[in-house]
Amino acid sequence: MTTGTSIPRGAIGASMARKEDPRLLRGRGRFGGDFARPGQLWARLVRSPVAHGRLRSIGTDDAARADGVVTVVTAASLPPGLAIPVRLQVQDADLRDYLQPVLAADTVRYVGEPVAVVVAGDPYAAEDAAELVDLDIDEAPAVLDAAAAAGPDAPRLFPGGNVAADFTLGYGDVAGAFARADRIVEIAVEIGRHGAVPLEPRALLADPDPATGRLSIFGMTKVPVFNRDLLATLLGMDETLIHVHAVDAGGGFGARGEFYPEDFLVPWLARTLRRPVMWVEDRGEHLVAVNHSRQQVHQIAAAFDTSGRILGLRDDVVHDNGAYCRTHGIIVPELTVAMLPGPYRVPAYRGRVRVVLTSKTPCGTYRAPGRFEGSTAREQLLDVAAHQLKISRNEIRSRNLLRADELPCQRSMSTLGTDVVLDAGDYPALLAAAQAEADRLGYPDEVERGRRAGRLRGLGVAAFLEKSGLGPQETADVVVSRTGAVHVFSGGTSLGQGIETVLAQIAADALGADPDQVSVVNGDTDRQPFGGGSWASRSTVVAGSAVHAAAGAVRDRAAEIAARMLEADPGDLVSEHGRISVRGDPGAAVTLAEVARATAPASPYLRPGEPAGLSARRRFEVAHMTYPYGVHLAVVDVDPGTGGVQVLRYLVAYEVGRAVNPALVAGQLRGGAAQGIGGALLEEFCYDENGQPQSATFMDYRMPTAAEVPPIDVLITQDSPAPGNPLGVRGAGEGGVSAAGAVLASAVRDALGLAGSVGRLPLTPARVQELATNGGGR
């Protein structure tokens, strides 16, 4: 039905303050660890202290007898054969042999692998008793170097070997392109192992209700409906008996909220013991237990013609996946090679990746998975190629970026089960806009000034392609209650990104209400049993589109009821600020509250057979992702005496299609850039030769602080609305981090005047000092 209601201005596109802030800034947020139930027990994991070995026995008697201990559980106590399945199955990879068991039964494969769990009356007693669990492990050689582990003579972590998958994506005649090239440029680029490391570690409370058999879960985020369904399957329960509650979360970034061993253990313990069980991860555990990411070696080459145009591109990637394939399966390596050509015109491409298992913490996604890594390799290759071809770094990019008239561009590859179709945009225009913004902000002058003063100062540039809005669907419910309050029940989760605010703005816009009237609940599986979760920069796109549709349906229904109340034609009504009035007669109006009450059972305005209530559920389906894009520019100083790198200026230019809340888009980009600076310069999970983690504290795993992150300049463009969704929006979650490794590698390379590549991230002082002394790799 069509109504004449108009969309109010200002709800979408306003940098309104976050709806989350009043509770978060006043300390009223409720995080997983904030919940408590009477009679609650505490779980403590016992983790493998060795990187690889055969588990001969686990002595639990002393721990079980310790004060306050209720039970000690090992794999022998659990249902046999429990392993955590892959959530995202791609490329027909069969990973069944490489899945992580809930508790190790006979072999341990990384330091930190859960082998037992102690349950006690308080967390101190549980931790004391966990030390008393006696592990008898026959140590085996640790497998640490992924390239070597892929070889035939390496010690095996699994009977089938250490290579979980080996696949190639691509299209076109790559061999022919390289055969007729005027110049071939090839470099090796290694990306260090680092990860999401949200500042709130994981927490989980499972509370069984003996009367109903229901299980309440607090602390699951990201993909609550998927986790609920998986947990139900593993526990042999009906999924509606599990209620995952909405909670706040101190950052997710891909790692939090995936289904980990603890996500089975804690609910299983609660059901078995018939008591609430709480588990709060500490930082020491977190750094060895939660998904790591990023560790790859790229051997990347491009074929160019005399004018510097790319004829072909090839990459051979060794991906270190750690000890198991977890819920992400092989999507990080897949995204790496599928997204590697980026925003460029690449007539022929082949990307091979070997997914190798090693004696380290298993890997998963981390904000911009595959793109941080691939963009670093590709952009560093372009910098080196520009040097060899004697053209500028901007010139090689603008010659090769796809033009607006070349889009949409279909690449004969798939990723995340969808075809790669670059939807729309003007990549060269954004590169030019970013350069102009950097000029306006004085970046080139700052480089010149520094160099004149004798500093090793460099400017970095990197272009990148993002992806967002992964389907296949998202569902939203919009309900107006008797007070006129608008309730949105969405399937995303609040990870600190501000999605409640964004969805409220979208709902207000579609409904003709004020954002203040709208409250948003994300990630409650009873309120929204069909949610797809918040990940892959999808929520504004897919949850936003679902909310848009549901709120639009409510607006239409409200207009229909209001027309009966006002004895007007629905086509003559205007919905604004929660009021529906007759056009040209503002006195003839009803409020949303009055309309909602008019839909109560027995209301005279309800016709026979019509359901009561003012609400709608809508589903948004999408077959293809939408591809945002951007450019990073950075100015750095390198201190040759210490190898220290100081980031002086940093600009993120990003095409977001339509910014629902520009301040939140800018916040996403700034936060991403801060994390990217960490991954490019500071953070690395290191291991010694025995596979012992060397970065197990915040002293040794160095996250950037405010002192290491300069003010981040942001240029948000809205020149290319996404064609695939009604709002025209593109995801904003990952564009700030995507090219951070690439741009800082570019800037350091420029500062040092290297001919070759920087070779490896992170650019630690020792590494930079060596580059300053000996020059870069080929």
Next chain:
Amino acid sequence: MKPAPFSYYRTRSVPETVARLAELGDGAKILAGGQSLVPMMNFRLARPDALVDVTRIPGLEYLRAGPDGLRIGALTRHRTVELCRDPVVLDGFGLLPRAARWIGHYPIRARGTFGGSIAHADPAAEWCLLAVLLEANVVLAGPAGARTVPVSDFFEGFYTTTAEPDEMITELHFPRAARHAALTEFAQRQGDFAVVAAAVSVDLGVAGPPRPGAACRSVRVVLGGVGPLPFVVDTGALGGQPAAAATWRAAGELAAAQIDPPADGHGGPAYRRRLAATLVERALTEAAAAP
């Protein structure tokens, strides 16, 4: 990251503390700010049976400069040293407030204590380096009364000292001023432990920056982060050399050649040697320019 069980005592005087320590024996540790000890306990790297909290003992927080040098009470907060603007202290010991800014972050400086840092004996800690550089004395109270130990006889190795389990540091005594002195360090992040730290002093014989042609009477260089103890560089070769850039550079190379630093997550021995050379040169440049 919960500490192993321990008992907790709070004492109100030095004699009470000494008596309590004697009663508790080897397993007790003094809590004097806890900025290193408590994290180590949470990691269960330190497992004291008992903590004796001395932070409420009155009268141990002071900086007093006099004819025999500078005396700093053991419970003086790092932040108190950092904020010290007493001209008598600044005249000759201005290095201490300047160096305090390198210590951790503000909350650490607000809680951590001078005596606690010396007792903890981290070989990269700022106060430990300055105590060695300036040849300080440690004043200890024990069952038999007070005794004074030169720092050269106090630090034994990583986190170990010659203090007895029933002794408590009450004061640090810096007998000699060092007008031309500086501490500099390098870490990748603001507030981190130094990868390498260099504390230096140079005796120019007069106040103020060196005049053209002036010579150094002597140079003293102490390095942190290169071994289990603050490392005193043999700088005999620099006595009488010109107070000029070439000498500071030579001092850096001299330091680099003498150390045998460990490899760790920050880099190998070669990197730390290069870092030492850089920092010594920079510290001496800064020290010579001091007023």
